[in-house]
Amino acid sequence: MASMQIGSGKVTRTDVARYAGVSTAVVSYVINGGPKPVAAATAERVREAIRALQYQPNATARALTMGSARLLGIIVPDSTNPYFAELTDTIAQAAAARGYALLTANSRTDAETERQNTVNLVSRQVDAIILATVLPPSEVAAMQVQGIRRVLIDQSSIVHGIPIISTDFEQGATIGVKHLIGHGHQDIGILVGRDIDPTRPDPRQNGWKKALADAGLPEGPAELTDFTRQGGYEATRRLLALPKPPTAIFASSDLLAVGALRAIHEANLSIPDDIAVVSFDGTSESEFSWPQLTTVRQPIDRIADRVLAAALSTEEPAGGIELLTTELIVRRSCGC
Amino acid sequence: MASMQIGSGKVTRTDVARYAGVSTAVVSYVINGGPKPVAAATAERVREAIRALQYQPNATARALTMGSARLLGIIVPDSTNPYFAELTDTIAQAAAARGYALLTANSRTDAETERQNTVNLVSRQVDAIILATVLPPSEVAAMQVQGIRRVLIDQSSIVHGIPIISTDFEQGATIGVKHLIGHGHQDIGILVGRDIDPTRPDPRQNGWKKALADAGLPEGPAELTDFTRQGGYEATRRLLALPKPPTAIFASSDLLAVGALRAIHEANLSIPDDIAVVSFDGTSESEFSWPQLTTVRQPIDRIADRVLAAALSTEEPAGGIELLTTELIVRRSCGC
DNA sequence: GGAACATATGGAAGCGTTTCGATGCCTGGA
DNA sequence: TCCAGGCATCGAAACGCTTCCATATGTTCC
Numbered sequence: 001m002a003s004m005q006i007g008s009g010k011v012t013r014t015d016v017a018r019y020a021g022v023s024t025a026v027v028s029y030v031i032n033g034g035p036k037p038v039a040a041a042t043a044e045r046v047r048e049a050i051r052a053l054q055y056q057p058n059a060t061a062r063a064l065t066m067g068s069a070r071l072l073g074i075i076v077p078d079s080t081n082p083y084f085a086e087l088t089d090t091i092a093q094a095a096a097a098r099g100y101a102l103l104t105a106n107s108r109t110d111a112e113t114e115r116q117n118t119v120n121l122v123s124r125q126v127d128a129i130i131l132a133t134v135l136p137p138s139e140v141a142a143m144q145v146q147g148i149r150r151v152l153i154d155q156s157s158i159v160h161g162i163p164i165i166s167t168d169f170e171q172g173a174t175i176g177v178k179h180l181i182g183h184g185h186q187d188i189g190i191l192v193g194r195d196i197d198p199t200r201p202d203p204r205q206n207g208w209k210k211a212l213a214d215a216g217l218p219e220g221p222a223e224l225t226d227f228t229r230q231g232g233y234e235a236t237r238r239l240l241a242l243p244k245p246p247t248a249i250f251a252s253s254d255l256l257a258v259g260a261l262r263a264i265h266e267a268n269l270s271i272p273d274d275i276a277v278v279s280f281d282g283t284s285e286s287e288f289s290w291p292q293l294t295t296v297r298q299p300i301d302r303i304a305d306r307v308l309a310a311a312l313s314t315e316e317p318a319g320g321i322e323l324l325t326t327e328l329i330v331r332r333s334c335g336c
Numbered sequence: 337m338a339s340m341q342i343g344s345g346k347v348t349r350t351d352v353a354r355y356a357g358v359s360t361a362v363v364s365y366v367i368n369g370g371p372k373p374v375a376a377a378t379a380e381r382v383r384e385a386i387r388a389l390q391y392q393p394n395a396t397a398r399a400l401t402m403g404s405a406r407l408l409g410i411i412v413p414d415s416t417n418p419y420f421a422e423l424t425d426t427i428a429q430a431a432a433a434r435g436y437a438l439l440t441a442n443s444r445t446d447a448e449t450e451r452q453n454t455v456n457l458v459s460r461q462v463d464a465i466i467l468a469t470v471l472p473p474s475e476v477a478a479m480q481v482q483g484i485r486r487v488l489i490d491q492s493s494i495v496h497g498i499p500i501i502s503t504d505f506e507q508g509a510t511i512g513v514k515h516l517i518g519h520g521h522q523d524i525g526i527l528v529g530r531d532i533d534p535t536r537p538d539p540r541q542n543g544w545k546k547a548l549a550d551a552g553l554p555e556g557p558a559e560l561t562d563f564t565r566q567g568g569y570e571a572t573r574r575l576l577a578l579p580k581p582p583t584a585i586f587a588s589s590d591l592l593a594v595g596a597l598r599a600i601h602e603a604n605l606s607i608p609d610d611i612a613v614v615s616f617d618g619t620s621e622s623e624f625s626w627p628q629l630t631t632v633r634q635p636i637d638r639i640a641d642r643v644l645a646a647a648l649s650t651e652e653p654a655g656g657i658e659l660l661t662t663e664l665i666v667r668r669s670c671g672c
Numbered sequence: 673g674g675a676a677c678a679t680a681t682g683g684a685a686g687c688g689t690t691t692c693g694a695t696g697c698c699t700g701g702a
Numbered sequence: 703t704c705c706a707g708g709c710a711t712c713g714a715a716a717c718g719c720t721t722c723c724a725t726a727t728g729t730t731c732c
Contacts, residue, residue: 010482010483011482054480054482056455056458056459056480056482057459058400058459058461059459059460059461060396060399060400060405060460060461061400063396064394064396064397064400069396079421079424079425079428080418080421080422080425080620082416082418082421085415085416085418085421086416088415089415089416089442092415092440092441092442093442096456101439101441101456101460102439102440103437103438103439104428104438104440105428105437106425106428106429119392120432120437122392123392123393123394123395124395124396124437125394125395125396144390144392146346146347146390146392147346228620229620229621229623229624230624233624258621258624259624261624261626262624262625262626262628265626265627284416284564284565285565285594285621287565288565288566288569288594288595288597288598289598289625289626290597290598290601290625290626291601292598
């Protein structure tokens with residue numbers, strides 16, 4: 001009757017079993033609805049003991065026995081980028097709904113850090129690693145992961161044996177740029193984020209090229225820069241310093257676009273009258289910039305869904321690529 | 337010579353020991369550099385075996401034995417808020433430097449979710465929980481945490497027996513508002529984020545009151561709203577709809593300020609000429625809004641440092657409160 | 673040359689779970 | 703009355719690691 005529990009004492013299953021006068025096996029059966037049935041009266045006694053002792057199972061021990069900690073890992077190049085923050089949060093929520101936690105690692109767009117992050121997650125025995133890699137596909141494929149399943153996101157170049165769930169960047173960029181073309185722009189520049197692997201062309205840039213080519217327009221100026229607000233700012237200044245600056249800019253991320261907005265404002269140019277802007281991502285930040293950004297929204301919810309399904313699937317990893325389509329959110333920065 | 341390893345096979349310490357012709361104890365000694373010394377030749381043989389087998393220790397097993405998973409947990413009300421994203425990232429980095437990982441949980445400013453997050457982290461046996469709570473102090477104190485250490489952040493009301501590391505919100509708000517007063521503003525409004533616990537006054541609001549009182553100015557209008565960009569937007573529209581809107585606004589977060597900026601722009605008012613704005617947080621977003629926000633920067637690095645020290649300390653939890661001072665970053669939105 | 677001592681290594685217990693057999697009891701049918 | 707068959711429960715092994723204690727060498731000093 002009297003509730004025991006000494007301050008910070010660790011109550012284990014043994015304590016509960018003793019208190020309820022049963023074996024630890026029975027306690028397990030009750031807690032897990034376990035493989036064996038338990039008489040109703042006994043079960044009630046066990047539950048009573050758990051309550052009285054304030055017992056909480058030790059997830060670490062369970063993980064060791066089960067070979068799974070119900071833990072997922074995710075590695076992103078910049079966890080403070082609002083897109084990744086929103087994505088990570090959405091995935092974490094979906095994971096939590098299935099009893100999994102999500103361990104977030106930030107590679108800071110650095111190859112070595114990403115490798116370390118991977119080793120770390122592997123040794124922590126995560127059940128799967130969700131990876132927005134900055135490494136070339138071959139290296140990703142070669143990496144030692146003790147058979148831990150991986151799911152690639154945010155990337156279009158296929159990697160043998162590893163499933164990829166990604167936004168269709170090319171399609172997204174295409175609709176963004178087409179929208180700008182629809183406004184009559186003929187000279188459309190692009191801001192693209194610099195990658196670790198310079199040989200890998202950004203599919204958004206491809207989409208931009210394609211849209212331009214389809215409309216019979218010449219390729220506008222492309223600026224490669226860091227994937228940050230500051231990067232977008234600097235790149236846009238360079239664009240504006242051109243003898244003949246573009247009349248519209250497609251930014252391959254909200255972050256870049258926000259930097260661009262500042263550069264354009266500072267140059268005392270009007271948006272969208274002097275220069276129109278369309279961005280990519282569709283984070284909340286794009287909704288509150290000035291002017292509000294017309295943006296190509298990545299389907300975060302669907303990505304999270306599909307990624308989780310792939311990460312938790314028990315089937316042999318398929319290794320294909322699944323591209324999710326985007327949606328154009330029309331606001332003010334395009335001239336609508 | 338020949339490297340073995342079958343596909344996804346789990347290589348354990350036993351395999352390494354067998355391969356190197358030693359006991360598992362020796363393998364441990366080599367890996368951990370302790371507690372017993374190992375002959376140089378033997379150690380080399382073990383390392384060789386580890387390499388050949390691509391052995392990686394199982395952190396879960398280690399955690400069970402050691403009683404610590406080298407895991408910290410953090411619960412924040414909104415992980416996509418750039419301030420918390422930056423803070424979490426900084427703490428994660430500092431933790432990683434000491435061999436700890438950080439598990440992030442998002443309470444969505446919801447009491448019940450926060451409770452669940454706590455239970456979850458406790459059962460995962462984290463070594464400490466860093467908590468930006470939305471609950472009243474008494475409930476936090478009463479919560480069952482199996483003796484797991486907690487550190488409170490982002491909060492000034494003291495809680496018995498739990499150490500608090502927080503920005504000095506009141507001081508920060510004071511210098512922000514004083515700066516506005518220095519610009520000659522007499523009618524300064526404030527945007528404050530709504531809390532779960534309506535009885536707990538926001539210390540930033542106190543700072544604002546104090547600065548005003550010190551200058552002999554009347555209290556301006558205060559708008560309570562959601563802690564989001566949208567919230568800041570709506571609250572500011574209400575402010576602007578007042579018969580006599582304030583000439584300056586102090587926003588108690590960057591998020592709120594960004595929303596405010598949009599509302600002011602939409603009203604075709606000039607910032608800072610018609611309405612000046614000073615925000616609180618100092619995230620990167622404040623640097624790229626238009627105009628750039630003058631802001632009271634929270635000392636994220638120092639917070640991370642102190643929080644980690646408190647979380648990892650082996651001493652009896654002190655239970656005091658440590659307030660860190662802010663710094664005013666002067667940019668354009670204040671009129672400078 | 674033998675005892676006392678370092679030094680290097682091995683054996684085994686224990687961390688808190690899960691779950692597989694094994695056991696004991698009770699029921700009902702013959 | 704006896705036995706087969708079910709049901710409820712228990713005992714113990716296993717998960718991979720750390721570390722205490724013991725043992726087996728080799729060394730040094732009288």
